[in-house]
Amino acid sequence: MGAVVDVVVPAVGESVSEGAIGRWFYKDGDIVEKDKPLFELDSDKASMEVTASESGKLKILATAGETVKIGATVAKIDVSEKISNGNGAGKSKKTASSPQAIDPKAPKVETLSATPEASLNQEKWEDTEIRRFTPSQRKAIRHGEMKPNASTAGLVDDEKLSRSPMSSLRRTIAQRLLHSQQSTATLTTFNEIDMSQLLSVRNELKDEFQKKFEIKLGFMSFFSAAVVAAIKDYPLVNSHIDGSDIVAPSHINLGIAVSTDRGLVVPVIRRAESLSYAQLENAIAGLADKARNGKLSIPEMQGGTFTLTNGGVFGSLLSTPILNPPQSGILGMHKTEHRPMAIQKKDGTWSVEVRPMMYVALSYDHRLIDGATSVGFLIRVKDYIENVTKELVMA
Incomplete structure (x- = not known):
């Protein structure tokens, strides 16, 4: 018998003790290639x-979807069997699949009525049929107030219910969102920004910027720079609570929320206060590309002190972003929409003009940050965006 090599779950970070097999790229019995x-x-x-x-x-030992510990053996490779005839990996004999195991403890059917008299129809229903009725309909059926037939089902006749397990990443996102709501005193303050100056500067500089720095000039670098400027005036927004202590980081590490097909991830731009617009754009583009291709490392998602999220790319006009613990602040950007605005002229008179406007939202931990600080921070972001200059962008 040839040598057999164990395939073990690698370490992926100091705080990670387990993971889940997302999918296998080969089937059991396939010939695999090194690297x-x-x-x-x-x-x-x-x-x-x-x-x-x-x-x-x-030889696969752990199936897709199974949770495994770091260091656990999930497969074995018999190195005595190599690719010999040039047919490539994955050429193995197909075997008939074994019948699906049935859990003897799993309920097979459910009776809609608790007693023989309680329902007008005493037939038993499969689990999938039971789910066709709403909770109020089930109660009415149990009390004999409704006959359980297809026409009374809460779902249409041909609608089917499907269930699938959440991925490890989605479960973690769900747990953290719930933890954020339960562990912080989250409050959100709003403002609106006239995007005229930003759009004017961006349109004027986009070609020159791309030619000089070999990167496109987007919106996120403007708002990242605005947040950095606001944090310098209101450093408490960059801090967080640890027990009975207030922890104030020495640098500004901006988390940029990125939507992927697996869920939302937040890679971190470190020491953002020392970066130019071009460096911010390069960092944002690089991390976003890694995120969407599933190539982010654990360190690239750790150590954030403040987060930016842009729901405007999906058309969101207004939202209340959820904090990313232990951070105490998150800025939500939204869709830019042209609206009629009352504009005061230099001579003191007013006129109505159509301007490109964006609602922004700052969610913050009210245990640490007071209303005056949060409002002042958001106004500082607003002032920066509405007065941004070409010199700042090209520096």
Whole structure:
């Protein structure tokens, strides 16, 4: 018998103790190639591809969706069986699938009535049929107030229910969102920004900027720079609570929320206070690309002190962003929409003009940040955006 190599779950971060097998790129019994992706590991931080350490025949021990500990053996590779005839990896005999195991403890059917007299129809219903009725309809049926037939179902006749397990990343997102709501005194303050100056500067400089720095000039660099300027005036927004202490970081590490097909991730731009517009754009573009391709490392998502999220890319006009603990602040950007605004002229008279306007929202931990600080911070962001100059952008 040839040598057999264990495939183990690699360490993905100091705080990560387990993960879930997202998917296998090969089937059990396939011939795999060294250094080719073997399976996808979903941790509570991100997803990563684990490659084969050797070539050979694969024996899978942990199925897709299974939660596994760091260091656990999830497969074995028989290195004595290599790719021999040039047919490539993944050529193995197909075997008939075994019948699906049935859990004897799982309920097979559910009776809609608690007693023989309680319902007008005493037939038993499959679980999938029971779910067709709303809770109020089930109660009415149990009390004999409604006959359980297809026409009374809460769902239309041909509608089916499907269930699928949440990914490890989605479960973590859900847990953290709930933890954020339960562990902070979150409050949101709003303002609106006239985007005329930003749009004018961006349109005038976009070609020159791209030619000089080899990167497109987007919106996020403007708002990142505005947040940095506001934090310098209101440093408490960049701090957080740890027990009975207030922790004030020495640098501004901006988290940029990025939507991916697996869920929302927040990579971090470190020491944003020292970066130019071009450096901010490069950092944002690089991290966003990694996020969407599932290539972010754990360190790239740790250590954020403040977060920016842009719901405007999806058309959101207004929202209340949720804090990313332990951070105490998050700025929500939204869709730019032309609206009639009352504009005061230099001579003191007023006129109505159509301006490109954006609502912005600052959610903050009210345990640490008072209303005056939060409002002052958001006004500072507004003032920066409405008065941004070409010199600032090209510096």
